[in-house]
Amino acid sequence: xxxxxxxxxxxxxxxxxxxxxxxxxxxxxxxxxxxxxxxxxxxxxxxxxxxxxxxxxxxxxxxxxxxxxxxxxxxxxxxxxxxxxxxxxxxxxxxxxxxxxx
Amino acid sequence: xxxxxxxxxxxxxxxxxxxxxxxxxxxxxxxxxxxxxxxxxxxxxxxxxxxxxxxxxxxxxxxxxxxxxxxxxxxxxxxxxxxxxxxxxxxxxxxxxxxxxxxxxxxxxxxxxxxxxxxxxxxxxxxxxxxxxxxxxxxxxxxxxxxxxxxxxxxxxxxxxxxxxxxxxxxxxxxxxxxxxxxxxxx
Numbered sequence: 001x002x003x004x005x006x007x008x009x010x011x012x013x014x015x016x017x018x019x020x021x022x023x024x025x026x027x028x029x030x031x032x033x034x035x036x037x038x039x040x041x042x043x044x045x046x047x048x049x050x051x052x053x054x055x056x057x058x059x060x061x062x063x064x065x066x067x068x069x070x071x072x073x074x075x076x077x078x079x080x081x082x083x084x085x086x087x088x089x090x091x092x093x094x095x096x097x098x099x100x101x102x
Numbered sequence: 103x104x105x106x107x108x109x110x111x112x113x114x115x116x117x118x119x120x121x122x123x124x125x126x127x128x129x130x131x132x133x134x135x136x137x138x139x140x141x142x143x144x145x146x147x148x149x150x151x152x153x154x155x156x157x158x159x160x161x162x163x164x165x166x167x168x169x170x171x172x173x174x175x176x177x178x179x180x181x182x183x184x185x186x187x188x189x190x191x192x193x194x195x196x197x198x199x200x201x202x203x204x205x206x207x208x209x210x211x212x213x214x215x216x217x218x219x220x221x222x223x224x225x226x227x228x229x230x231x232x233x234x235x236x237x238x239x240x241x242x243x244x245x246x247x248x249x250x251x252x253x254x255x256x257x258x259x260x261x262x263x264x265x266x267x268x269x270x271x272x273x274x275x276x277x278x279x280x281x282x283x284x285x286x287x288x289x
Binding site for chain 2: 020
């Protein structure tokens with residue numbers, strides 16, 4: 001059995017990142033788009049922690065913690081905007097949110 | 103720290119059955135990540151995302167990062183996902199689960215994502231030599247202590263990330279204000 005190296009973690013993180021990008025680009029439901037963004041942020045965090053272990057420095061883990069803070073702020077504001085929009089327009093589909101188009 | 107524990111950690115005490123745990127956690131993370139972006143019901147997506155977050159927390163534990171794993175479970179799985187589930191309950195989703203789930207441009211999006219995947223694969227294949235096999239054994243038992251020393255500083259001096267930490271608290275304050283104002287009845 002091959003030992004687990006940094007490369008293994010990078011492959012998992014790349015897979016999660018691409019899944020998140022597919023979710024952001026193809027889904028219509030805004031809630032699921034926001035969840036896909038969380039997937040992307042998790043993939044980045046996994047990379048940072050894997051590199052932190054590879055080099056033996058803790059800085060990567062600190063960055064991961066700051067990204068978690070950022071994700072919390074983003075989720076709170078994004079869902080707040082979503083509720084405000086739903087109250088006005090009765091829809092949560094991205095392709096119907098086109099007030100600023102044209 | 104107990105010197106016996108320290109030397110045991112530094113001598114690279116190999117955990118039992120590590121590869122199997124890694125493959126199980128990674129497979130679980132990717133499979134439930136797929137469930138997140140394909141489910142029709144948003145509540146199912148949220149539950150699948152919780153499974154992904156917990157298995158990524160397990161991967162952090164395998165990378166000797168217990169504090170990040172704890173933060174992942176408490177903040178992500180415990181805080182952010184509860185927020186998501188509340189919002190899913192607030193916005194009416196009975197109708198939206200019956201209609202089209204993917205937007206009209208989905209082939210373009212899928213093609214772009216495949217191009218990104220090809221880029222990642224080429225980077226990982228060509229840059230294999232950049233990622234050495236060795237893994238530094240980070241001292242796991244004092245991980246939280248060291249993270250705290252870098253965030254808050256130690257012995258009266260500011261840590262390397264103290265200023266960034268304060269800025270992060272300001273960011274959270276702004277986010278709280280934004281969320282509260284956004285959800286008011288009359289903006």
